[in-house]
Amino acid sequence: MNNRLLLTTAVYPFPSLPQNEAATDVMGQRFTRGNDLFTMVSHTHPCGLHLLAQNLEIPSVVLEYPRWNQFCREVARGYEVIGISAYPFHLDTVFRMCRHIRMVSPSTRILVGSYAAQTLMALGGLEKFGDMIDEIVDGEGVGHLRRHFGEDPSRPVLQRFFPRNGAGLRYLGKQPKGNTVLLFSGLGCPGGCDFCSSSAMYKRKRIELLSPQSVVEHVSHYLERLPGGVTQFYLIDEDYFRFPDYLLEMRRHIADHPELIEQADFVVFGSVDYIARFASTYGWEAIAEAGVGVIFIGVESRNAGENGYGKRDRADAREVFAKLHNLGIRTIGAWIAGFPFQSRETLQEDLDYYISCYPTYQQLSIFSAFPGTPLHEARSNESKEPDCQFADYHFWNPSSTHPDYSNSELLELTEHGYELGYQRWGACLLRNLDVHLNGVEWCEQSESPLLSNHAILLHRKNAAKLYTQLRTMEKYAPNQEVLKRIRSLTSRYHSIFGAATLLQETASWGSLLLATLYTWKCKISPWSPKTEGFRRFIYTPGAAAPDGSPYVIDRLASLDTTYSLKRLIPKVFGRLAALVVSVYLTKQKI
Numbered sequence: 001m002n003n004r005l006l007l008t009t010a011v012y013p014f015p016s017l018p019q020n021e022a023a024t025d026v027m028g029q030r031f032t033r034g035n036d037l038f039t040m041v042s043h044t045h046p047c048g049l050h051l052l053a054q055n056l057e058i059p060s061v062v063l064e065y066p067r068w069n070q071f072c073r074e075v076a077r078g079y080e081v082i083g084i085s086a087y088p089f090h091l092d093t094v095f096r097m098c099r100h101i102r103m104v105s106p107s108t109r110i111l112v113g114s115y116a117a118q119t120l121m122a123l124g125g126l127e128k129f130g131d132m133i134d135e136i137v138d139g140e141g142v143g144h145l146r147r148h149f150g151e152d153p154s155r156p157v158l159q160r161f162f163p164r165n166g167a168g169l170r171y172l173g174k175q176p177k178g179n180t181v182l183l184f185s186g187l188g189c190p191g192g193c194d195f196c197s198s199s200a201m202y203k204r205k206r207i208e209l210l211s212p213q214s215v216v217e218h219v220s221h222y223l224e225r226l227p228g229g230v231t232q233f234y235l236i237d238e239d240y241f242r243f244p245d246y247l248l249e250m251r252r253h254i255a256d257h258p259e260l261i262e263q264a265d266f267v268v269f270g271s272v273d274y275i276a277r278f279a280s281t282y283g284w285e286a287i288a289e290a291g292v293g294v295i296f297i298g299v300e301s302r303n304a305g306e307n308g309y310g311k312r313d314r315a316d317a318r319e320v321f322a323k324l325h326n327l328g329i330r331t332i333g334a335w336i337a338g339f340p341f342q343s344r345e346t347l348q349e350d351l352d353y354y355i356s357c358y359p360t361y362q363q364l365s366i367f368s369a370f371p372g373t374p375l376h377e378a379r380s381n382e383s384k385e386p387d388c389q390f391a392d393y394h395f396w397n398p399s400s401t402h403p404d405y406s407n408s409e410l411l412e413l414t415e416h417g418y419e420l421g422y423q424r425w426g427a428c429l430l431r432n433l434d435v436h437l438n439g440v441e442w443c444e445q446s447e448s449p450l451l452s453n454h455a456i457l458l459h460r461k462n463a464a465k466l467y468t469q470l471r472t473m474e475k476y477a478p479n480q481e482v483l484k485r486i487r488s489l490t491s492r493y494h495s496i497f498g499a500a501t502l503l504q505e506t507a508s509w510g511s512l513l514l515a516t517l518y519t520w521k522c523k524i525s526p527w528s529p530k531t532e533g534f535r536r537f538i539y540t541p542g543a544a545a546p547d548g549s550p551y552v553i554d555r556l557a558s559l560d561t562t563y564s565l566k567r568l569i570p571k572v573f574g575r576l577a578a579l580v581v582s583v584y585l586t587k588q589k590i
């Protein structure tokens with residue numbers, strides 16, 4: 001066979017989540033959920049596949065979100081190896097894909113990786129699924145494929161040409177521009193929380209993919225290559241603060257290139273106790289000096305510490321969140337409903353505690369046992385794990401087994417939590433602005449040149465951008481308390497920066513107009529979950545210029561007429577409808 005390697009996601013569309021949101025829209029289905037008009041929309045590229053393709057010497061093709069026909073067309077080209085990267089809830093589709101490959105191209109070797117592989121291993125491995133799958137890649141994939149193709153597995157891992165992910169407000173458009181680069185600096189975590197798939201998948205170890213120096217070099221490379229085109233880097237690594245030396249070394253390299261943190265900051269992952277421990281040894285400012293702008297923090301539950309979760313038994317989450325916010329670091333707070341130790345007496349109080357942490361962004365999910373985790377194993381041993389469909393293996397698993405709560409009650413509770421956050425603190429966007437203003441004030445007073453000369457510029461830039469949405473937030477505030485917060489933040493902004501510029505005022509009025517049109521449009525044609533377009537990437541390593549992209553997008557094959565029409569028609573339809581409604585309303589007023 002001429003074609004050596006095809007790497008693909010599961011065939012699209014993916015099963016929808018219980019809240020009827022797209023699995024690839026992390027801002028809409030989780031982080032800004034429940035924010036009414038200010039809920040955001042995002043798009044995600046499957047960067048794990050690009051990581052594999054960009055670290056092999058052989059040519060390959062990457063398919064992002066193929067539809068069934070597109071997948072079949074690709075399989076018909078004949079491949080030596082086809083690798084499918086998927087999540088557990090894709091597995092029904094993955095099996096269908098595997099059967100099709102077996103039928104059309106029996107000599108093709110089929111590999112399945114990512115968290116779907118972990119599920120397959122836990123549920124019987126090749127003994128059970130070997131008729132459809134040849135290799136289950138339950139672990140780090142670059143080394144696996146390099147060994148498979150006879151390449152040197154010890155070569156450094158590079159991630160220099162990832163497509164950008166993006167997020168934006170729904171009323172500003174359903175296809176936000178890409179401005180975020182995802183980098184895999186490390187995989188796995190030694191924490192061993194019983195529900196955690198990542199920790200179990202990498203056997204409670206951290207596998208480093210990028211050294212701190214390499215992270216900073218990658219950041220520098222993207223910012224030079226795409227000037228003004230990247231504002232944030234998502235650094236995938238489960239808990240940075242367990243490895244203080246790593247973070248401190250990153251800070252040292254940032255100090256050599258301070259201009260980087262004027263342009264972009266990092267989203268990282270951390271846990272309450274380890275953040276507090278890091279800060280008590282090296283100071284809170286050291287976190288911001290390492291370029292960290294946002295931290296995803298698993299609060300899990302107020303009582304997680306006393307119930308065996310070692311990352312939560314020393315520091316108070318509220319204090320850690322407040323300290324971070326003070327110096328301009330935003331938080332994505334994660335909370336879980338349905339731990340066995342939460343009861344009808346304690347769960348609401350637990351949720352209130354979480355909301356009182358004032359998370360800038362929120363993730364509320366249900367305590368779920370993914371195959372391969374210690375929790376799933378324990379439940380299976382006790383025969384407590386109910387029969388579960390593959391499509392149920394996600395963060396809101398409808399077959400959890402809480403003694404007091406039914407699953408629909410738990411789901412309602414998570415929805416209530418999102419609503420509570422919005423009603424109490426206002427939109428995530430507003431909280432974001434609040435923390436950036438803290439950042440400006442902190443940096444102004446700071447004796448650290450990294451913060452006072454450099455990080456401050458990014459806080460200012462972001463605050464100025466967010467300011468343009470205050471008028472819309474004021475108009476559509478959910479209640480009087482939030483309205484007061486919006487007005488007080490507006491005054492605070494003016495006292496720091498003075499009057500808004502003409503450009504800001506124009507953008508602010510423009511946003512209000514678009515938001516109003518959007519609300520009218522939603523009355524006629526409500527929001528529908530975002531769909532991802534199909535892309536075919538052709539990788540030819542060696543053919544590209546030394547610092548050129550190793551892939552081209554096959555525009556012709558990627559042209560999905562139905563998808564393009566769907567993108568076009570609702571927009572035109574929505575605008576027309578909004579126009580009709582506005583004319584009608586104006587006439588009525590007259």
Ligand code: SF4
Binds near residue numbers: 193
């Ligand atoms: S600390 Fe976080 S990443 Fe580590 S095992 Fe626990 S849940 Fe997983």
